Amino acid sequence: MWRVLAAIPDPEIPVVSIVDLGIVRSVAREEGGVVVRVTPTYSGCPATDWILAAIRDELAAIGVPDARVEIQLAPAWTTDWMAADAKRRMREFGIAPPGCAVAGSPSAVDVRGISPLRHTGVVVPCPRCGSARTRLTAQFGSTACKALYRCDECLEPFDYFKPH
């Protein structure tokens, strides 16, 4: 069953699976059938319902028709549970993975002058060219789990999957 679940992609980041993300906490045969426990990444993540439905559908397809999929809140999900190999695939996909930030001083002000003033003393290297000359554009990008950055070297914008 784990193999089937490991083939379900994250709907927002298709190069990583829901098992890579670390959100599938357990798969168990219990009285009354199979129970899959899933912890959401962010509490408002709109992909959660899709993921729960995909788990039921995929398990039904291999002859496990009545799997119960339960939300498990504790312990809270952390990006530390993400597989190392998944972080590599994420970078190749163009998203800076969590935990890739290194010490340094980021570029100061965004082109429009709207980026925050305070800096945490870390830089997020560009997933495309590897440059450390990057700047934060906004703490939230295309989804709640990602921040929006811009590279001053190759001039490409990119997403940073925030450590959580």
Place this chain on the structure above:
Amino acid sequence: MTPSDRFDFLLRMGDSTLVLAQRLSEWVGKGPVIEEDIALTNVGLDLIGQARMWLSYAGEVEARGRDEDALAFRRDAHEFRNALLVEQPNGDYAETMARQFLFDHWHLLALKAMERSRDERVAAIAAKSSKEVAYHVERSTDWVIRLGDGTDVSHRRMQDAVDGLWMFAGELFLPDAVDAAAREAGVGPDLAALAAPWRSAVGAALAEATLTMPGDDWAQRGGRQGRHTEHLGHLLTEMQFLQRAYPDAKW
């Protein structure tokens, strides 16, 4: 702690996150730049997710068959238990960010305290939420500093926003009988004890923003007991319209 007190306590958390999320969603398509539009909506999304967890649990504790949707869409203003601060209108961008800033700092402290709650479900929701709210705090604090220590106009607007909203923040630290019951049961935070760390964090950011912390701490109160400003009713008419007009409508 009686089930009724626990229900009220959970409604207060659920309603404050829900109402603030609804306010933020009013900015959709109107943000000053697209990045801000997206960021505000994402903060709202986090808060809606948190509201769902609080209100689902509240419905279970109440045990009258009301789920999160029934609680969100089928109660009138006097049954809402959110803080007055979060129902205040969006105003300009300074007002939206000042409201967020004052609430976020309280929210994070309250959640951190609730991570040690004796109610396991409360502790789990708090632990999940506080990771998200840590980013909210960072964001709203950055904006208060950016606008406060910005141009003459942005400074004036941010000072006006902080001055205008200050009287709605005090309520967050004034416990009533429900809060006392939650605290004694080890379920909820000691609200009064959050005031000092809140003032210290908010004060440090205001100082960096070259803004003056308002001196008058008189607090408007009543939201958490169901006595609201006129703004909440207007917000609910929009938020609840569909479920009122077409009860039980589904996507």
